[in-house]
Each structure stands twice: as structure tokens, then as C-alpha cells.
Amino acid sequence: MASKTLYSQRDPMLKRDGFEDILEERRNSSDLKYALRCYAPVLYKGVTPCKANMLKNIVLQSDQLHYVINQVSQESGEAPDIIQEEASVILEEMAHRLQISTVRFFAFALSKAFKTLFQHVCVNEEGIQRLQQAIQEHPVVLLPSHRSYMDFLLMSYILYTYDLALPVIAAGMDFMGMKFVGEMLRMSGAFFIRRSFGGDKLYWAVFSEYVKTMLRNGFAPIEFFLEGTRSRTCKSLTPKLGLLNIVIEPFFKGEVFDVNLVPVSISYERILEESLYARELLGVPKPKESTSGLLKARRILSEDYGSIHVYFGQPVSVRSLAQGKVNRSKYNLFPRHIPRKPMEETQSFVNDTAYRIVRLQEDNMVLKPWVLMASLLLQNLEGLELSVLTEQTLWLRGLALSYAAFLDWPDHAPTAKVVSSSLALHRGLACVSGGRVSLVVGEPLGPVTPEEALFNRAVSVLSCASYRNQVLHVFLRPAMLAVAMHTAASSRKNEVYNCFSFLWDVFSNDFILCPGDTVQDFEEACYLLVKTGAVQMPQQDIEMTDRGQPILSFFNGLLEPFLQGYQVVCRYLCEEASEGLTEKQYIPAVRSFAVKLILAGNLRCYEVLSSDMQKNALAALLRMDAVRKVKVADQVTLIVNKMAVNSIDDILGGKLPTQKAVLARL
């Protein structure tokens, strides 16, 4: 059943482009000249350049908006022109004011900053060429991964460097807290969206019409982050669909011939926000974005953050993707300017597309040797002989390469050298002493409570995990198969598949698993494990080979924190949670439950302290109907089906076969 063809279908990215370092030229020529040079990008065919103000007028006069204004006016009894005024205020607050002078300022300032922060900023130029082509043919949507505040400045910087049309970027309102910076960003092409505007019809109408107008007119490439927010864990986040729906709809309505989605993978060797994220995940409230906060970040400027790789993926044609999946003529019977909920067919198409794009982002993420080392260190928290680490890193490199990882391994360098320079760059995270490598744990001054010590250690573990997480997508499917083989009662293929499918289901909030791809993922996993000689599949069985032991045990170790983490959550819900547990209380409560377990020596897994994992686990349980949300007054309460939660816990722990569990859920 493990079919090569299926796997190779998503293999073409194995042929990846090479990179150019765009800082090289910056180091050799004047930044000022660069910032002031002639900028004349090619545009979408036939587009007449349109001033930001004209754009606003088009939006405010659109049938789409008028319809909603009248609707809101009828519902609220307010006069239409008052609502129209409101709409115009919303638009004012939202709209970008892209200005080439500001862009030039950023081009100058960022050149300086990048040169001090980074060794290289590498871009695949073939991707740039493809993008240039795409921009001329169809409206383009740029979909970069999101790991850092840097992302969108970096994107605009690169597009400016290559003389490509500057994008307009959907940004969260929280930036607007920083008055000055906010306005600067606005003038470099950012437009701002409130974080939540749930039922606000007018807001939604202004927003979606604004985006669609830019798209339809081919005004500029539209850029937003499918993941919705910066991933604090360096794991891709499951995609948010709102904006994607908006940019795809004009295609379904025939307003544009096609839309090109361009996945962009931005990989940082070291993320500026690295330890900040770990603290945030552990519940230290996120510092409100403020200008002074950003200035404090000047400290950052003195450090070496390695390289950045930006990979512009193959443009994905929405038209080709939708072929045979969405019947566009269903849009024929309804006026196009009246807002409607997307049809089911469309919704699942958009969802599917979003997942595929995020996977494409993952595929082209550049991995550094350090992510392999971090994966190994996390499985050996007590430390590792340097020589062993070196040897295992080399071994893992081979494995990663055979699974098509996009590994940036220095040419011709001895492994020991590679390992030591990685350790040097990440000296804040790991250190070598007495020939052993171990995690660095920040030592606060003065006496330390056990909780504080635990907290410090957790910061290190989570920081380190954010590197391991970068490689997860490469190993995920075979690793889930390894776990499934471990937990399944027998080696029968269908039984292993049941376990695999259960894990797939449970973890689909934590990892990027395309809806409906369970079987395909299973086959891919089988194919990969067979290919690397870890398993063999005589007839209806899946068996470990003699050589397979290290691989499978590494994979089991890789997912161990997730299995344990979810189990802790389950246990908390069954054993500890009180009747009226509210959604708000959930995270701190799980955290203190886990802290207790760790302090008592009953748990060695620190990752469960991460609010990200806690949220994902809860989302999974909700999805699996083991927990329900009930709204009581203003509070959302969690109702726990203890039987169901218990059995999920048991399966994860390998105590209960999958079949039974499925029954228990019913």
C-alpha cells in the first residue's frame, strides 16, 4: 500500500532553488544610493496606478458597501449618511498610505540594522523571478510564514531590493499602540485590522471590500499571515481563514481570472524574540507593543542572529486548485455585491488550500544544523557527551536529508566544526563543560524558590524546543507512525493505522495535517520508514527491522513531550478540575497542576507548561467532544466528559487499544 507515487506527488519541491545573499551588495556599496535609487517595478497588466485616496473612494462608493450601509441603517434606525461616515472613519483607521519616501527610509535604516544583526539575508532569486512573472499576470497574494515582527519589514525590503511591486500588508491593530511606528508602517504599506470585530457587519464590509478592491484592481500584491499571528513555538500554526476567504472570493465570483497565492518561507537562524516567546508561553504577560519597548530592543542589536533565508515558493493558482472542487456557477444566482456566508463547498476548499499553503511554507523552511542538535538535546535533558552529540547529529542529518529536509549544512566543513559553531551561536541556550553539552539555565541572583528554578529551566527547554519544532514537519508523519507502532496492540497494519489515525486526529491542532489526508499521510509515513530501512512491511504487517531501532526510538522521543503533555491535560481534567471550571481558569490551573507534578518528581516534561500546548490540547478535546463549552452568564465554562477524556488519556499512554477508545467516545 505504501505507494511511491503518492508520496512523490508532493515531492517536486525536492528540486529547490539556490540562494543569493542580498546583504553582500549592501556591504559593498552605499546604502544611501540604494535607498534613493530609481524604483520602477512591473505592475499587474493593464493596471493604472491608483493613489491611496482614490482607492478609498472606490471602496466607499462600492455597491458592496452601500448594501451593508443600508442594511445596518435599517437595523439600527440610524441615517445612512451617518453610517457612511462611520464607514469612512473605519476605512481611515484601516487604510495604508504607502509612500515611496517612507519605503526609502526603511530601505536605508533596515540596511544598517540587518548588517549588524545578521550575517546573511539569503533569497532564492528564481523565486523572485517567478513572482515577477506572476505579478504581471494575475493578482498576487503573498503568504509568508510568521515568526517575528521582522517578517513584514523584511518582505517589503526584499521586494524593494528586487524592484518588485511593494505589497500592502494586513497587520494587527496592536501596532497602532505605537503611534509613531504605526504611522511609519502605514506609510510603508501596512493596513490595520482590529483583532476582533466578530459581529460588526460594517467593519467586516469595509475591511473585505478594501482588500478585494486592491486585489481586483491589481493595485499591489496583498500580503498577510495565514497563521494569523507570530508562532511563538516556531511550529507552523493552523491557518486562519478569514482573509484567505476574502482574497479567493473575487475568483469564484469571476471578478478576476485567477489569483496567485505565493507561499513564502522565512527562516531565522536565531529569532530576535527567542526568549521573549518562551516567557510568554509560560504565562509572563506579553509586553504591550509600545515604541519604548521596541527601543529597549536596541540591546538586541549587539547580538549575532546568524542568517535569514527567505524562500519564495512556486505561485499557486487558485483556479487550478479549485478545478473540479468548486462549482463556480453556484455564484450565478445571487447578486455579487450582497455579502454571503461562503458555501460549504467553498469553505472546505479554502480550508484545504490554507493547509496546503502552510505545508508549502514548511517544506521550504531552511533548517540549520542546530535544529537537529536541539532535537537531540531535548531527548537528553541531563546532557550529552560532545562527541556523542556530534556523532548523532551527523546521523540525524542523514535521516533528515533522506526525508527531504531543506537543510543548510555548510559545505566541506567537518561535523565537529559545524557542531561547535552552532553551539557558539546559541551559547545562550547550550554550553559545553567538561566535554558534556547541556542546556543553559539562567541563574537568577539571590535565593531561588523551587518554583523559580523550575521556571528558569522551563524557559531553556521551551527555547530549545522552538528549534526542535522547526524540524518536526520533516519527521512528523514517520514519527507518528513510530508512536502508533509502539502503542498498537499488534503489528497488523490496520491496527497500526487505527492508532496512527487516532494520533493524527488528536494532534491536528498542534501540527499541520491537511484535513482528509490521514490515509495519504499514513502511506507517506510507511514509505519513508521503509525507504530508510526502519521498518519492513510483509503482507499485512508493519514490523521494525533490526536497523530500525535507533530511528524509531528517536521518533518516539521526538513526540514524547506532546504525548505526555496531552496526558497531563487529560489527567488534570479528570482528577483535578472542579465542576465550574471556566475557560479563563483553564490555563493557569493546568500550569499549576503540572508544576506540582514536576516538583513532586512525578513528571519530567516541561513542555506541558507551555500555554500553546495547553490550548491545543483543549482544542483537540473540544473537537473530539470530550469537553464541551457552555456559556453561563459572561463566563465560558468547560464541561468535561470524564469517561471520554480518560480513554483518550489511556490510548495516548498505550493502555487502551484504539478501537475501544473510539467506542468510549460515543
Next chain:
Amino acid sequence: MASNSNSSESQRIAQQRLRIIAGHLQKQKDDDSGIIATECKAEANKGTVPRKRQEIMKWNGWGYSDSKFLFNKKGHAEFTGKRYRLSGMVLPSLQDWFENTFGASVNHKSPATPTLNASAVPPASLNEAFVEDLKTTGIPFSHEAEDRVFRAHGHCLHEIFALREGKKFERVPDMVVWPNCHNDVVKIVELACKHNVCLIPYGGGTSVTSALECPPEETRCIVSLDTSQMNRILWIDEKNLVAHVEAGIIGQDLERLLNESGYCTGHEPDSMEFSSLGGWVATRASGMKKNVYGNIEDLVIHIKVVTPRGVIEKSCQGPRMSTGPDIHHFILGSEGTLGVVTEVTMKIRPIPEYQKYGSVVFPNFEAGVACLREVAKQRCAPASIRLMDNEQFQFGHALKPQVSSIFTNFVEGLKKFYITKFKGFDPHQLVVATLLFEGDRERVLQHEKQVYDIAATFGGLAAGEDNGQRGYILTFVIAYLRDLGMDYYVVAESFETSVPWDRVLDLCRNVKERINRECKERGVQFQPLTSCRVTQTYDAGACVYFYFAFNYRGLADPVHTYEQVEHAAREEILANGGSLSHHHGVGKLRKEWMKESISSLGVGMLQSVKDYVDPDNIFGNRNLL
């Protein structure tokens, strides 16, 4: 201003237009030798079309044998014959346009097989008993290969291409019959039912939907029922302004005969030289002047149809009835699947006193569509208003004859200068709307002003009568031009749709882009010509007509490639809110989309009518369902 021509000039033009139509008529010698005269053949046949159509028409191309385009020794295009305005003229720009547009060359010919190869025609499989019975009726018939092949096709690209290539025919009618009147048809249908013979009505043969093709799987004897000899106006009722006409009459004869009495129907599909009244009813045809006269469904008052179950007709000629669903609407668009339309009572109008062409140039297609939309909104559309895109505008220019009193090159040049230089119109963007006004002089002038005023608000500039008229000439000769293209490796076809106003632009853009893309993907090595025009306006939408042509050098199977592209274009139309057809019909070409278009329940309703009216599938052309 729009036009400074005096009234006698306009009169002259109006007259000329009537002459164009009348000009096609060359009195046919009555060659009905040896045929038993029947009681319904009271007067001599006045029709243009002889039973042996191939005597005056091309067997493998469009129109009259004596009229065709060719490139002369100098490489200049010429139109032969004497029938048309362009006849005998040299068109010096056409070669340039042709070579540049298609990447074709007048040195690369792809000539057609000159004569029909009788061995490529399957032998007639006759139903002897039917033939015996038919003989006793005295109705003329034939099973000669040429007669049968002529009625085995319409004018789809693939049909004409196959004729030119001299390909072997899979299935053609086994015989042709020529009824002279309604009663003849009744007899033929009775005999067909008695002997289980398949009948396919044949009118003018201008179908562009594969409607006339014989189903290859049909094993019965197939008889083509050629209505061309049923071509008389039986009576004219001036009190009610209706005429009762035999359904085989072709458009030009109908107009000519009515004109003799001072009337017209005003129904002028572009194919009116050859298409027949019965064909119009059977396909729900639409004429260019429908804004004044209506489409065929608005024009018919009474229809008589011979079916296997008997004759369908209404009992009176009331102008509108509430008697359940209108049975005329089962007939209109039935595409020969239910029976033969034999006689039709049709509205007539006095010939308009005055006719005037006009044209407006717009800076771009968007402005033009917006103007047409406004004209429709104000319900002031002239008899005809059509918007040609830039490609067609250029095409039209390529058809300018060398020297001619009507086409004043100098003034034309000035105008072009005016448009492109002064107004800043981009010659690669500008489009032209062609107009035809009809009525009494006073009203026409008033109407004209109203339309030009609207146009001005959309940036439109009046561009003269000649530009307008040339647009209509283009439609008239386009089918002849296709034959010229096919002589030089260029295949071409047109297709149409109707679409709500707000989707017109999106549909046009997307369909063109889809065609370009499909051509590229299918290995067409030259940029195709894709062009469209808005040919009809309605309150709620418009009819859009596409031309599509490409140079097929280097393609193994150009027709197949063409068909794939047209298929994709149709899917694109449907996805963009366009209909399956505005007036060409479904035939066999677009059958696959019927369910999607009218729902499976709708198909079921039609099927049950078919099953009731024609349980043995005597009318077995298998169109529509």
C-alpha cells in the same frame, strides 16, 4: 455631429440595404422537370433555393459558389462575385491584418479538396417499403451522394473542416425528400411512422450546433426532410398585420416578398440569407433588430407542426393567451426533435420610412458596456446596437476597400487622427458601437440625438454612418472570411451567450483569457484571435458574441484542439454567469450541459413531452436531450 448626410442620402442607403437583400435573388429557373405536380404546388416556385442546393451554393463552405474571398497575385484580398457591397472590391489592408494577427502567410496555403469524393460517402441504406409508399405520393426525393452529403451538416467548424479535408463520412442521411406543402409533410411523417424511418427536418442548413448531424448510432434509414420548397407566403392580413407563411421560406425571400407589398418582418438574423422560418422557430432565433421587432418567440402568432402523433396548432390567433403553459414554447427551440414546423403566422410591419446607421467610438470596452447598459436602462435602444471590442474594430478596418464612393478614406483617416490624437484615445483600446435606427425621419433623428447624448456621458464620440455600416457588413461576410482563413491554416468559429449586465465585463475578460491560456496549453503556436461584441441588449442583461480563431500550423489535429478550447470556453462562460446559449441553440454540441443548465427535473419535463409526442423517436436527430 452624428451625421451630416441629407435625407436623400439616407434614403439612398436605406434603399441600398434593401437592395443588398433583394440582390441575392437571381430568378431561379424552374427545374422541377419530371416531377408530378401536386395540388399544393399552385404557383411557380419563387424561392431562391433550388432542390439541388449545390447548383448555387458551395458544398464545402459558406454561401454562394460565386462569392468568395481570395488573395490575388499581388497578395491583396478580393471578394469575387456581384452580389454584395464588397463584391468585386480589393481590400488592401486585409493581408497585412491577416498575416500579423495570425502569424499566417499568404504563401502557406491549405487548400480544400475541390470536389466531393463519392467513395467517401457511405452507401444509402434505404427502407424499400418506405420508398415504395413514398413514390405513390409523388413527393420528390433523391438518394444521390451529393444531395445527402449537403444535408449531413450545418456550419460548425468541424463540419466544414471535414468537408474540405475530404474525410470519410461516418453517417449521412440515406435520402432527401422535398415536400411542397403541409400536406406533403403529413404524408411523409405518416409513412415514416409506418415504416419506422428516422426523419431529420432540414431548413436552411445554417445550424452551428451539430443539430443536423446524423447520429452515428442510428441504424434506421435516415431521411432528411428539406423544407426549402415550402416557401410561399400563403396570405397577408393587413388588418391584423400578420402573414401566414410556409416554414421553409428563407429570410431573404420572406423579406423580399413582403417588401413587394410594403411590409417586412424585421427579423434579421445574420444568417437570414439562408436560414429558414422553420429553422428560426426550431432554434429560438434572434435577429439583430429585435429591439424594434422582437425575437422569433415575440413574432410568431400561430404555429403548425406535424408530429408523429398528429398536428399541433392552436385554435385561434389571439395575440396573447392564458391557457396553461404556452404550447408554442414546446415547439420553439425543439430543434427538430418533435416534428416539422410547416406553417407559421407571423407579425409584419410596414417598411420603415427611414433608416440610418451610426457609430460611436469609446475610449475602451468598459466605457462602451456602461453606455449600452445605460441605453438599455432608459429603454431607448435603436433597432440595433452592437459594441465591438478593439480586436473587431481593427478587423473592421482591415476590410476597408481600396477606392469607393461610400468609403471615403480621407475623411476616415481624419477621423482616426481626431480620435487617436486629439482625444487621447489609445488605438489599441478604443472600441466602436454600431447603430441602426429605423422609423419615421423625425423620430429617428430625435432618437439618434438621445443615444448620442447618452454616449457622450460615457466618453463616446460619434464616428459616422460609414463606420456603423461597415460593422454590419462585417457580420454579413464573416462566414465567407472563415473560408478564406481555412485556405491559409486558420480555423475560426463563433459562439455566444447571454449574461446579466453586471457580469458582462468579467465574463468577456475571463473567457478571452481562458481561450488564450487553453490555446497555449494545447500547443497552439500562435497567439489566437479572441474577440467579442455585445450584440443585443435587454433590460436585465446582454447577448455577448465571441469570435475565436487561430493559426493551426504545427497542430496534428486542429479541429480537436479547437473543440477542446471551445469546450473550456463554454465552461468558463457557465462559471461566469453566462447562459448555455442565447440564440444558437443546443443541438448535439452543448447537450452535455443541459442538465446543469435547466436542472435534471427540467430535462425530465422535456423528455416526457418528447416521449408523448414522438414515442418511437421518429424525429431522431438526438438534439437537446
